[in-house]
Amino acid sequence: MLTLKGKSVSSGITIGPLALFHRNTISTAVRPIDDAEAEVSRFQAARAASISQLQSLYEKAVEKVGEEQAAVFEVHQMMLDDDDYVDDIVSQIRDEKLNAEAAVEHTAQNFAAMFRGMDDAYMQARAADVLDISRRVERELCGGEGIDFSAYDQVIIAADDLAPSETLQLDTDKILGFVTSGGSTNSHTAILARTLGIAAVVSTGTQLHNDVDGKTAIVDGTTGTVYIDPDEETLERMKKRQDSEIRRRQELESVRGTESITRDGRHIDVYANIGNPDNLSQVLSNDAEGIGLFRSEFLYLGRNTYPTEEEQFEAYKKTAQTMAGKKVIIRTLDIGADKKVDYFNLAPEENPAMGMRAIRICLTRPELFRTQLRALCRASAFGTIAVMFPMIISTDEVRRAKAILQDVQRELDEQGVKYDSHMEVGIMIETPAAAVMSDELAKEVDFFSIGSNDLTQYTLAIDRQQTQLDAFFDAHHPAVLRLIGQTIANGHKEGIWVGICGELGADLALTETFLRMGVDELSVSPPAVLPLREKIRSLDLKK
Structure with a gap:
């Protein structure tokens, strides 16, 4: 049994198979280019396609989780229109003769490092956003297909961290819980988990690999503990706690429609x-x-x-x-x-x-x-x-x-x-x-x-x-x-x-x-x- 300790962002206990989150491979290696302007045009076309995708994602997310949570896709569109971001990529293509994929990656890493170096925790969390929008552009440039989110059904997702767009594209009705080695309690993954009542633990500090893919996992969102391949005693104990929580939610129905009044009438x-x-x-x-x-x-x-x-x-x-x-x-x-x-x-x-x-x-x-x-x-x-x-x-x-x-x-x-x-x-x-x-x-x-x-x-x-x-x-x-x-x-x-x-x-x-x-x-x-x-x-x- 492997026991991980992280930060709880949504309470509750969930038990199910662990599924490692796999992203498609994108090549951002540096390669020589002959026509810088053609490469700039290729980048701009990929950027425009990415903005269009984000608008579609926003409209779908509004129906799914409301405008407040869907707003991240509007923010991402704004980031892709940011002059500093775009100019940095274009100048690398023109001045350093970098291919578009490499220029986007260099800019993404530089901007992410800048955000991480800020004192404000909210701004630090924006590093994930700039990497997310850059991956989208890079995927367009490489002509790769998107992630097959439908493959994750009745599982506990395990990842290094989940980008905002990735979290909101998952069918959360089929997701039992989240476990991430990185991330923060202010991340979009954490916010979504709280909104939907999905048990989640972030910042465990342990990167999981293929050897645990498919194994039974327990996410204790109350204590911030994750058990992977639990022994019989732990599994039985946590099942009892899970059953207790279900009964607890049923008991709360007894106060629905009643007054919030103390026994002495206050x-x-x-x-x-x-x-x-x-x-x-x-x-x-x-x-x-x-x-x-x-x-x-x-x-x-x-x-x-x-x-x-x-x-x-x-x-x-x-x-x-x-x-x-x-x-x-x-x-x-x-x-x-x-x-x-x-x-x-x-x-x-x-x-x-x-x-x-x-x-x-x-x-x-x-x-x-x-x-x-x-x-x-x-x-x-x-x-x-x-x-x-x-x-x-x-x-x-x-x-x-x-x-x-x-x-x-x-x-x-x-x-x-x-x-x-x-x-x-x-x-x-x-x-x-x-x-x-x-x-x-x-x-x-x-x-x-x-x-x-x-x-x-x-x-x-x-x-x-x-x-x-x-x-x-x-x-x-x-x-x-x-x-x-x-x-x-x-x-x-x-x-x-x-x-x-x-x-x-x-x-x-x-x-x-x-x-x-x-x-x-x-x-x-x-x-x-x-x-x-x-x-x-x-x-x-x-x-």
Whole structure:
């Protein structure tokens, strides 16, 4: 038995045959060329064909996993149109007389090395993207056939890493799990596994070879452990755990349709977090009582231009109508930090997590902010929408944001456009500054929503995407919990409700702690709704 230890990106246990992921061989060897311009034309034709393929893949992926996950194919098209990338390849063909295949490969490796050398974990992960688009162009140049993805049926995929396009072309209904020797918890493979609920372990550090192909494997996504060719004792033990998990999911059905109320009668709103309207089916199927965080920035990602007012209005309207009167809290755009968009033309920053992002962009680009607020207000006529401003550190920011909102509403009044004049306005508490000043901030808004991910990052001074610091990162740190408790208490003193919409909201080990602090709402990923409701219903806060 071979036991591997990696990083868990999606919980659950899966058992099945291991299938090594095989890519077609591409030759990028250097060979002499006679006509550089003909070689440039050959590269441009391969690039155009690759862009066309990516557009087709995008359209298929939208139907399969929604726009948020499919956006990677739009990003890849943009990367193939990047002037620096294209010019580097063309100059190598013309100046160094390299054949197109070799020029693409040299550029791919140089760009990938550049991304890997960056401090930001998100940018480091982009190395996989530039290699992915380059492989596609190289395959076109070599005239090779694509990978036969249909060959992977009811297997656990094992690979060094899976490129975004490879992951999304797999028939995930037939994939039992993923195991990769490389990759990160921020990779597209990891994101897809979490979205679809497929057990996955990445970064095992062990490259697997043909001698294990077809052997039975167990992926324990809960502990990040992989067993290959397990002995009878291990197999039996893991089958029992798998059966237990299946029974557990069946047991959770008993709380579907019930109230999220403690034994002593305390009701807690259990809402869901989403990125766009494509996630609404998950919200409904998991019986969430509302939407506590609509990450509106996903409407801005994977595009070449800003979304129009009408595009945003239709997305917010659809969400409000689908939720049929249940509350929908929409966070204004939180671009910046790990969410980079080229057309925003943000200046490079040494520490983007503490730079120009979220409300800071909105207040320095008021016309961009006004467009989003107009769409939000107009959509509020079709349901129960609340607006929430992120990354607040002062009362001045809140007042300035509210002033712009009020000006937009006056404009809508003059135009005779309907909107909910009683729409709630809240803020994210995700900086220590906001938590410490929560007594003053509570006087300005209708609610607080605590973003525990960033609050933990900024309180502990640890980049939450820097995996090398995992040993130092403690989401249960007393300082973080004190700030959360202080925020809830200060909010209640001013008569406003307080929720939590970060990862800690789904941490069942802290549910009772949060309820005793007095939290009013918890917003979690859709699959976490029923386990959280069950936990709440088991508690008696009088004891």
